[in-house]
Amino acid sequence: MTSTTSIGNLLVANRGEIARRVFRTCRELGIATTAVHSDPDADAPHVREADAAVRLPGAAPADTYLRGDSIVRAALAAGADAVHPGYGFLSESAEFAQAVLDAGLVWVGPPPAAIAAMGSKTAAKRLMAAAGVPVLGALAEPTEADLPVLVKAAAGGGGRGMRVVHRLADLPGELAAAGVEAAKAFGSDEVFCERYLPTGRHVEVQLLADAHGTVWAVGDRDCSLQRRHQKVIEEAPAPGLPAEVRAELHAAAVTAARTIGYVGAGTAEFLLDEDGRFYFLEMNTRLQVEHPVTEALTGLDLVALQLAVAEGEELPPLPPASRGHAIEARLYAEDPAKDWRPATGTLHCLELTVPHQEFTGGGGGPEGSGVRLDSGVAAGSEVTPHYDAMLAKVIAWAPTRAAAARRLADALARARIHGPSTNRESLVRALRHPAFLAGHLHTGFLAEHAAELTPPDAGGAGRAALAAALADAAARRTALPSGWRNLPSQPQLKRYRADDGTESEVRYRLTRAGLRAEDHPDVELVSAAPESVVLSEGGVRRRYHVTRYGDRVYVDTPAGGTALTALPRFPDPTVRTEPGALLAPMPGTVLRTTAVAGDTVTAGQPLLVLEAMKMEHRVTAPADGVLVELRATPGQQVEPGTLLAVVKSPQESPQESRQDD
Template identity: 90%
Template structure:
């Protein structure tokens, strides 16, 4: 008979959003909670919300959240009797699961043997093929006819160690790079190649199994909208899948779970072709980031079910049928227009104006691991939050989610918010023309600068600043004509603008805005009349950073001195660090002749590798980057002497 246990105090071996998510269910169930935290996370929301917190000394994941021995020691010291791994970090580590059990603790996850069986993608494919599950075979030696191919790490996921190769000449270099990244991320440099389907869809099935032999295919999700092989927008149920194919997908997922004696929550991931054919990709032996969309359409609390199964409970014969449609968008601290470059800094505000109506239910839900004032560092994943919307139909869910994101006030590092809104409103997305290359195919239009409200945003920022400095007379008001007030701002794309205006007895006179009138101006709100149209601009200032939110969109500005500093300049050919991070490797040497766009070194930040390229054709005359060096934003990394200085 399956063993039974009663969980009284649960330690979550994770951080951020997933730790808070698990703690919320624990509070509803009356289970005490224990958090672990690195030094940068000492005051993080998940730490404040736990009943007990245990420090893991250090900052890097390898020294903290990836230390199985420290986490088990923390559980025992805090009096926890169970461990939930969340996702990422040690959640799919069979040795960690076994160590938890060996310590006499309840493991809220699948049996270590099931985790080990799915730990290697190549071994998992062989096991699934033997169980009758369709698989996309690994290519021993790719040929021209196999192109394009996808290089993948055998021991992990999340986009790490993954490369698309479109020519055989690129293959050796990409294999070497993938092996290096895989070894660093997963402790194994094993990689393999499989056929890449540019128009394929990523569809997955949520599984839940108990120790009594019941296996649920809870429902399916489409996770095709991805960047750098990482999911960005997910939805349930997967749209446009014929009933026959859906039934076959569910049956294949259940067969996969039964083949390895699975218990707990997990996900079987498949590649779905346009003709309805599908192939097993991998099984994630944990809860997925995108599990809220399944909760929204079924009304289930998957964490509560994980805990019940871990305590030995038996599931009903069938899961509830899905109702309506749910879509999740991952809000990342990154700049999509600059190759998804991660962003760091202080998150001043994350405010969603439409709150969720129920935790697992209807409306808009925010799952976040950060709070106002949080420091976004390069140590962890760039995801700030997940925003999930449910509605009776897919179109209504997309509209509700896009509106919630568009209305959100997000002040701090750059985010992918605008890309998410545009993707959710894109005609191809609404028409269910989905595939894993969607964001690449539509990248230009999804990331194009939006100048609709830029000029008015700068004007609103200037008027709000004037209101903050106001004395008895409005700033800029004169009884006699005089020189206009001047304010200078730089936008997020580096463009500079000047605002010149006067406040006279006749009203506002602003250069470039001849039909604009001022209705109201306070330090936080400016109301302008633009012809016959009235719009409100909400303004927030933090030092020299100004954020303007209006119906025309959100604009981030940097207030500049009235007159530019002639000494502020960057030397020609200087290559500065675009983000804080760690130098992983260099791919060129001093004295090399390089071409514009040629990779010179690789930085690791927020769990991803980022190539830093030559700014121009020339000679690499200085290289200050060495593997292992920690660099800050703006650090001089290298100098390329241009081939023709006059062109710089």
């Protein structure tokens, strides 16, 4: 069909992975690209890949990617004629969409009126109920019979402004805290309560509609595996749905789109209870993070279709059929050993060692490798506290669900990820878990199986430390191997600490007879080079790839990777941490304090709240005691290790505490 508009230069009002994803399609279509960037993102991959880039002065999202006026000016200055919002930030702002249109630019998204209709979850539910779509209604005044309830932000998602409340006494405080968080994230402090279904399933339908009356339901996805209400693993199609339920879901999603005159790509999200009944949750009036699994099944390029619809093209009557199964895993920079707190630092390497494609493919066609990587970072990128902690999405397609899970788990396990701690190991274990493979999915899955997904180390760190020590010896040796002597000598000693806090002390000798490792007497050294060590144990050889950046050492095997910190042989006895000291676990901003010096506190009691990577993080008392010091103040910027507070046991007086300083 002939387009009524032709896009020549597209500005993406976003950053990271989604900006790169849109730019990839633009390059294929011959459309020029313009990026915007904050100061921390000045050298980010999405900036380097664009044809032009415009600076948004500042670092915080409120000063940069959430400034619609600045972004419109950037588009006009760069000569762009269209704006794609990506997801997050201003992607669901009706005001921003209208500002783009008022500036004479093409808006690659739904009409502002459609965005506004779905902008408030409470108003959207009322509208959908009137249209005959089943909804899980908001609770005006929750009672004991309604517990537990879920507090949600009316104007946004992604886990911000969400709280599960089990006691009515806690509800007022959680409503207030959720409102504050929602206002900072979405510009609205409106929150509401709905019934919480701890074993419900989160299922959504991909929609695509044109301006000529055609609405596609492009299959469905299950997004039930979540942590803190943020999606972690998504797949398509949603497994185990009866055919009649799937058909009703798709019909309800199409009704939702037609009710508001929707145009473009969007997603209708539903919650399924244990009896298979579904309820409308919300409609995301934008492209979803998990859209690649739908692309892998159908062969569609959803971004290209967004652009075609924005240019006025008409969709065919029906979408293409789906085939096979696709699963996506979100790789986050977070520390499992510290309650999954977001992690920051330099990303030295992010590399899939299996055949894969970037931002495209992954499907079952002859050109597809079956594995796809969508990432907003590259080697050398700084993971900062200013933005979301997601590093990448890894997507696998296969003819069956079991084969897709196996392919994805293997790709993640073999990946080389050198930098901040990640959830890689948890993802691999979840994809291989019997309950996941059996399709027993619900939003509490990760919490229910937490002990199995993050088990204690079973000796892997010790062998990785031995390989690291031998690689270090190989790098240092000259004519003879390090530690080799004609006469008996003291063993070589090296110490390492894994990210979960496990410390390994490696004592070994390299003699004429071979390796003598005191902690691993049955391990034989086959070969050692600075970047590769081969060890044999019980007749089985294994290769360890070793990479070092300063005192950080990464040991990779086909079964997974281990990150280590090389420690001094003899710890400095003068270095210690004040007992009861609470240190900042990450860089961030102190939002508020909830106690004052001199208070008697109990273990687990919140003392202050930090904001980092778009989320709030509570710092709690480590034990019962007295809060003798509170150094944190609202608005204070802190770095990891900053002393925030000190809690002493009730038996210790403030005078004794000061004498210990």
